Amino acid sequence: MPQGNKPSSVPPKKDKQEARRDFLKQSSAVMALALAPPLVLKAAQHDEAIAAVFEKMPVSLEINGKKMQLSVEPRVTLLDLLREQLALTGTKKGCDHGQCGACTVHVNGQRINSCLTLAVMQEGKKITTIEGLSNGDQLHPVQEAFIRHDGFQCGYCTPGQIMSAVACLNEGHAGSPEQIREFMSGNICRCGAYDNIVNAIMDVKNGGQTA
């Protein structure tokens, strides 16, 4: 629920919250001119209401083993929370629309696209990102296999590929190159490193060390 939502008759002294609301009033008016859908126009008239919905919400998450109490606007995606607020920039934003897999993280051990979920929807969940995969300096076997097999060129898709590959193995969907290709299809690689990615995953599946 919106926190610290003061009634509009607060004293004239401008605290941070209010300055923010003034800004929002202006920006919502500007937005109204630019976009002019009736909803936004209506919202601009009710600026107090719109300021209220901008308020942050508390959310507790466990990220890479660390419990965190955070405060986010409801419209912040899990991806943006990780990258913008927590500086965990290993998770990449490719498309922001669920179409590339660069933003793949694990939630309670399951892989998802962090660009298509809200941070507030993950209340109480355990998130693992690429930063949380290694054990100190000891790389995860899938990370090592990607290096051994040249599973990347530019590297942009790689964190997502690796998070997805770890889950693919855990799910038992790495039985054959064909099955790997099918269950890794949610991760696009513009450099076309697919063959080496499949080899890296097969390698881990087969106990490693066959580069």
Place this chain on the structure above:
Amino acid sequence: MNPFSYVRPNSLKAAIEAMARDHSARFIAGGTNLLDLMKNGVALPEKLIDINQLPLREIRQDGNTLHIGALVLNSDLAAHDLVKTQHPLLSEALLAGASQQLRNMATVGGNMMQRTRCSYFYDTSMPCNKRQPNSGCGATGGINRMHAIFGASDNCIAVHPSDMCVALAALDATVLVAGPKGERRIPFTDFHRLPGNTPQLDNNLAKNELITAVEIPPHPFTKHTCYLKVRDRASYAFALVSVAVAMDISDNVIRNVRIAMGGVAHKPWRLPDAEKALTGKTPTSDNFRLAANIAIQGAKTYAHNGFKKELAFNSIQTALLKAATA
């Protein structure tokens, strides 16, 4: 994304009440379609009602009927033992949709409610009767390669993009919904609708109703099934054409058969005439060609989707053959 308020009710009643109070509100389940639309400015809800706390995650056998809660994830449903053994067609269709990451988020209810992928619907600078009633249809005279060949109207030629729904239509499932006035049941094939003069409505669910479950009645289709999906790449793409087939064959006679198509209409497209033509016949290529020929009667194509008619003709035959020999 537009700013919005966010609530997370704990009961069905509270969720329905929250919706009744605020008509610009939307339910959110997995978020994979709604957030995508919000990022594009196609959906602008002022409030999101997160339904993930509701007790709608169960898959259970009620007598011979399979009851599937609306919040069951697409990945969990596809992998469930009862689904794999009793309703393999559904499992196949689910696995043909999206990616494993998306299936880990997508829910049964959300999948049914997902909106068309028509690019004019997504582009707020283009006319679209579905997004903005009476603004015109960008696709009819535009790029319409992905669009409908059955059941379209001059107002909208969009297709429903779901794979799961094609299987559920073939299996004669029932949708359970709850609203302020209580509960009701809708046959799956009546859930989605044709565009007619009101393409803004994708289905017959009222604004303040919530899907609570889907039920699949018992059927004999555990062996001879096939979900064939034809798309521009091997995986992780929407269907150009898809075909769901479920057959019951004994003593070389087709006792019962269901056929539905995806990617060709505003709703999952059942083929009752082709089904009738095959019932009681032998499962031969000649009979399959006959049925496919019946199925494509009445197809209407546009500038760029003419290929879908032949693709449908061929895909139906292939799917029937695969199911028969499965």
